[in-house]
Amino acid sequence: MSSAANSFGNAERGLSPADLQQVRFSRASMLHPGYVDTEVDRVVHRAAEELARHIGEKAQLREQVRTLQAQLNGVPAHEPPSEQAVRILASAQQTADNYVAEAEQFSRQVTGEARAEYEEAVRLARENAGAIIQAAQEAAARLTGPAPAGPDRGGRSVAELEEQVAYLKAFGQACRTQLRSYLEALLSDVESEWGRADPAALPTAVRPPAQRAAPEGGPDRSTTFEANTTAEDPPAGGPADGVTAGTSARPAS
Amino acid sequence: MDIPAMRANFAKAAATGDEAPLYFYSHLFLSHPETREMFPVSMAHQRDRFFTALGDVVTRVDDLDALVPILRQLGRDHLKFGVLPAHYPAAGASLLATLEHFDPDWSPELAKSWAEAYDVVATVMLQGAEEAAGQPAWWDADVVGHERRTLDVAVLRIRPRARYDYLAGQSLSLETELRPRLWRYYSPANAPRPDGLIELHVKARDGGPVSSALVRSIGVGDVLRLGPPIGHLALDGESDRDLLLVAGGMGVAPLKAMVDQVARHGPPRRVDLFAGFRTAEQVHDRADLERLAQENPWLTVTLAVSDDPTSDLAQGGIADVVLRAGPWTSREVCVAGPGPMVEETVARLREHGVPPQRMSSEVFAPSRPGPSVDGEVTE
Structure with missing residues (x-):
């Protein structure tokens, strides 16, 4: 066999049908007759065919493996999870759920209590403020009342009296502001009432000057009106009445 | 499809209360672990909802006209969870396994009916999802304003990064990274504006994980994820009635x-x-x-x-x-x-x-x- 015959079937690539087909045997000498060419050729040819068949089959199998793998990934055609696994995961999930629920419950309780406490604190503060204001009103009534307490109570010094005068002045100012906004609200109510009855008669650029809410629905009107009538008295009757009207509106101001 | 038989079979699973959905989700997560991350840590409410929804579908299955629009919407809505078409057969297999598990009289005919019914439902949902193919599965929205108004109410202003169409009166679902996989519905307090801003009013519920986070922890610069809008209240576009x-x-x-x-x-x-x-x-x-x-x-x-x-x-x-x-x-x-x-x-x-x-x-x-x-x- 020649070197060509020896080198066929490169170890790297494996044996290809072409390798077999290209193989050439050297001519036999007259003294030592070699194989019959045709026989060798036939064997080589058959080997090549055989190899080709193997290669084809391999490709086919590879393809088959690939499609099976794809099926395996796409469809849960494989083994379903075992009962035991499902049970274990289910109880683990339930444990987790319980922890989360407990945390939520705890948070609900804590915020709920905090809110209750906050509301209670605000309520107390309001009541407190109301009591202070009432005390101030009483004090004011006493001061402006029958006669000045007289110099004999000089102990309640000038400074103290001055303080109260300043307070009353501020109060008067507050009452006046309050009164003005009530009047303005009344005015805007009247306007809107008028406007509702006859929108065309309303001046186009009407913008009620009040900072209060724009006219509201029916039932509210009567309340506003009442509040205004009460508030109208004070200039004549002294600050006390005005104060009452003022306190009710205070939280909003 | 043998609808009465399916209803009888479903009733058996539903009668077990939490057991059946617990089994379903455990089965699903074990056979398709990648689906687990679409759900929140606590599955308690999810389980209620799943079987309620399924029950609704089963009771209406012979009224496809009513069911189809709902299912389409549902399919569209599921996109935001990251649901892919491949997940539908996965859920179907786990559903059948669950229904089989809780019914001693399970039969191949029942399996066939359920498989057919599920196939219809999944197909319609997938159609709903495909119709929305031009839209994002969800919208990221930047929080550009956050104002505490009372002890437990905040007004948020958010701006979606992509165009977000909705109608006045509709509501949208949203998720925050602080509470992953918990979606909640809120109604915008404004009609769509040219600058895209949306105003949301949020009240912190005692112990409510999402609402509390939205009121107390979220701030300007945070990002919310929005689902598609859904309709409830709507103005009759034709009417000019007062x-x-x-x-x-x-x-x-x-x-x-x-x-x-x-x-x-x-x-x-x-x-x-x-x-x-x-x-x-x-x-x-x-x-x-x-x-x-x-x-x-x-x-x-x-x-x-x-x-x-x-x-x-x-x-x-x-x-x-x-x-x-x-x-x-x-x-x-x-x-x-x-x-x-x-x-x-x-x-x-x-x-x-x-x-x-x-x-x-x-x-x-x-x-x-x-x-x-x-x-x-x-x-």
Whole structure:
């Protein structure tokens, strides 16, 4: 066999049908007759065919493996999870759920209590403020009342009296502001009432000057009106009445 | 498809309460671990919802006309969870395994019926998802404003990064990274604006993980993830009938959006908005509502309190306040708020003479997550 015959079937690539087909045997000498060419050729040819068949089959199998793998990934055609696994995961999930629920419950309780406490604190503060204001009103009534307490109570010094005068002045100012906004609200109510009855008669650029809410629905009107009538008295009757009207509106101001 | 047999079989699974959905999800997560991350840590509420939704589908399965639009919406909505077409057969297999597990009389015929029914449902849902192919599965939105209004109410302003179309009165679902996989529904308090800003009113529920985070932890610069809008309240686009809007508490949001809609796009119509709260302190959007009433001569806003005798606001339950100010018989009416308030208001207005077909309403319930077949909405 020649070197060509020896080198066929490169170890790297494996044996290809072409390798077999290209193989050439050297001519036999007259003294030592070699194989019959045709026989060798036939064997080589058959080997090549055989190899080709193997290669084809391999490709086919590879393809088959690939499609099976794809099926395996796409469809849960494989083994379903075992009962035991499902049970274990289910109880683990339930444990987790319980922890989360407990945390939520705890948070609900804590915020709920905090809110209750906050509301209670605000309520107390309001009541407190109301009591202070009432005390101030009483004090004011006493001061402006029958006669000045007289110099004999000089102990309640000038400074103290001055303080109260300043307070009353501020109060008067507050009452006046309050009164003005009530009047303005009344005015805007009247306007809107008028406007509702006859929108065309309303001046186009009407913008009620009040900072209060724009006219509201029916039932509210009567309340506003009442509040205004009460508030109208004070200039004549002294600050006390005005104060009452003022306190009710205070939280909003 | 043998529908009575399927219903009987479903009833057996449903009768076990939590057991069946627990089995279903465990089965699903074990056979397809990648689906686990689409769900929140705690599955408790999810389980309720899943079987409720499935029960709804089963009861309506012979009324496909009614079911199809709901399923399409559901399929569209599931995109935001990251659901892919491949997940549908996975869930189907686990569903069948569950139904089999809880039914001693399981038969191949039943399996075939369920497989067919599931196939129909999945196909319709997938169609719904495909119809939305041009849209993102979800929208990222930047928080650009966060204002605490009361102890537990905040007003958020968010700007979606991509165009987000919705109608005044609709609501949207959202998720925050602080509470992954917990989706909640909120109603924008404005009609769509050219600059894309959306105003949301959020009330922190005691122990509510998402609402508390939105009120107390979220700030400007955070990102929310939005699902597609879903419709509940809506204005009849054709009508220019005068409007009566009645809100209880957080129900103000969608109705304010409707006022905004009328202001921006008309048609010109009178609008009377009534909003009831427990105390004056809880009126979380007073300044803005009063400003709207001042700016728009066609609008009146009446705020009322039911439990705050010293307040200068209208006194009484909101239904009483509304009816005192009537008559409303010619109006188109929208009502939004807590369940009892909505029920009472709608009933009283019907008595008053408003035809039911001219009233729409939306119940704002303390939150529970995710899409149901009926697309429940929460504050």
